Amino acid sequence: MATRAEPATTHADLVAAEDVLLFVNAAITSTGQREFHSGEHAQHMSLDFLHAYVRVNYRPLYAASLALDINDHNAALIVRHLLETAGEADAEQRRVEGRLIAARLARLPAPRVYRLFRALRAARVNNRRTRAIMRDWLAARPDPALDALKYRTGLKCTARHAHLPLTTRTGQEDDGELGDFLFAPGRRKHFTTPLLDAWRRAHYEQGALYELPFTVAEGFAARRGIDRRTFLERIAPRMTRLERLRLQESARTHRAEVGADLTGMPLTRLASYVLGLSLDDRVARRAELTGALRAAARRTAGGQAGTWGRVAAVLDDSFSATGSRQKRQRPLAVALACHFLLEALAGTYLPLWTSGRQDALLAYPYGATPLGMRLLDALESAPERLVIVSDGWDNAPPGLAGEVLRAWRTSLDPRGRTAVVHLNPVYDADDFAVRRLSASVPTAGVRNAEDLPALVQLARFAEGRTGLAELRAHLDDRVRRFLEDAGTGRGEAR
Incomplete structure (x- = not known):
């Protein structure tokens, strides 16, 4: 997004700057959920209007807000709206938007990205750029087998929508094991990927469930009627740091020790x-x-x-x-x-x-x-x-x-x-x-x-007191640093 030199700050510039700041503040604070003074429906209606208004009138600045400290809910909405309305942008805008989208998706939690991809499929957004963005994001995932276990529906939907090859090892083709796990799990009597095979064995071997991620193992434990205290203590080594924090009070109730370390938690x-x-x-x-x-x-x-x-x-x-x-x-x-x-x-x-x-x-x-x-x-x-x-x-x-x-x-x-x-x-x-x-x-x-x-x-x-030119310069600087930090200068989805 190139900065344009403007000779003077006009009233229209001040209004435009105020509109964009209005949207940025909303994108930082609102998640579309109920607040103390307003209900969920009002939050959704108000936020949807702001997204549409700023996208139509200030599309480059709308895309640039992905580089700001907006919350994940609004970042996903911006990505979705940009991809749904790609025809409204020229070639240069689409190029910059592609880089910003790829960089922002890399920072979003995996469950939210999979929900976004499912929403794009429901909206029948299936152009070449969208498929490339999905492909590149999946290729960068560190553990495809873990995604297949924790986000099975989202991964299946994404693979179908973008016609993507599936592999259990990053950058390598395999014998279709991940595809079989997702679409025909009964086809194989054994998986060579340890995590996938632990899931298969957990159906009849109680010890195998403690080799699984916590969120997956919890479902097996509930179906088997395993004592909550026993389960929490044995699955603790498989918990993430945030899962340990979230389950502290549950563990105290059941007199289980899961050992959460508070010193590394976000403020x-x-x-x-x-x-x-x-x-x-x-x-x-x-x-x-x-x-x-x-x-x-x-x-x-x-x-x-x-x-x-x-x-x-x-x-x-x-x-x-x-x-x-x-x-x-x-x-x-x-x-x-x-x-x-x-x-x-x-x-x-x-x-x-x-x-x-x-x-x-x-x-x-x-x-x-x-x-x-x-x-x-x-x-x-x-x-x-x-x-x-x-x-x-x-x-x-x-x-x-x-x-x-x-x-x-x-x-x-x-x-x-x-x-x-x-x-x-x-x-x-x-x-x-x-x-x-x-x-x-x-x-x-x-x-x-x-x-x-x-x-x-x-x-x-x-x-x-500041106009659109100064705000654009600030956003340009944030976009530049955001893309540098993300390392998306080469090979990004266009």
Whole structure:
């Protein structure tokens, strides 16, 4: 996507930049699931409209958003819409889109990619480029036999749709063993691939199921009526790190030991795990949990640790941070993760929770949202940076936060000595945006605290003073680095 030099920022440029930023914020925060203030249907309708609007009016920028920190749900939607509407793009656009799609698919979880391929098949999208993308993605999979076991339906659908040869060894043709496993498993009495043969033996040999991946073995264990504690302890060596974390409470219930190591977990996922524990468990494991959260924050901060100077944060732990049944306590998990990351980034750090609590580890959703009062406390400390993590529903009293920020920016700090940014983890379906606190303060959507440093940079475009040329330059730079990191400069699907 080449950057065009523009002589001046026009009103149309500002509108275009605002439209694209509106979409990016939605693509970061919304997953089409129910939120505290809006239902699932409203989320879907609002998000579908934004995708269609930006794709039709700003297709190159729509594709370039694949290089940003958008969530997996929206990345898959963008890929699907680009492939479904390939006729709307010229040859150069299709070339760039092909590289971006290949790079983004390599980062998506395998189950989501297989669901995407099944959706493309249902939509009868079967052009040459789509088949090439499917072929190249499958060829890069590290263990085809593992995919055949864990994602059998998705792999079968993809192979049929794109007419792909199947092999159990990357880059080598075999005797059709993988194809037989998928389409005619009873044809062979023995598989030479150990994982496939373990699946065959698990039908009549109980010990063989412990050679399988956890998600596959779990089904066999349920059918055989194997004691849950026995199964968890014996299958533990086959679990992934995330499976161990997810099953910690189940293991405790059944008095099984699966030995999860928290020290290498991603920061936001670890924060979600901590919030899922009871307050008593958090107190009992305070040293372990706090140490793991701080270690994850230091890894995320990297070379920026301690470089942000004086930082104050206003963190929303009001009742609306409960989220929804599908996204349980997700807003609070983001706030907790941001708290530990800001602590690592700052030279000196002042955290202020809306509830007034002092102990972040014991956070839980409670009470109203007195953002205005907490902002007054934060600004009184004269920080160099003020970061607000909230869904933007200021209600104690309503509107005070916006007035505080307006007065601060226009009268008390017109030169911007304090950099203020609002990060919102919740998409407001009615407004097609993340809810803002004030027009004088930039707002960006956030889903994972790990993206906080990049989002603080992106948020400056949301102040309404930068046009399309500067935004394009920023996206061009992100696309270039994204493709360099992915290593898709050669041999990608066109």
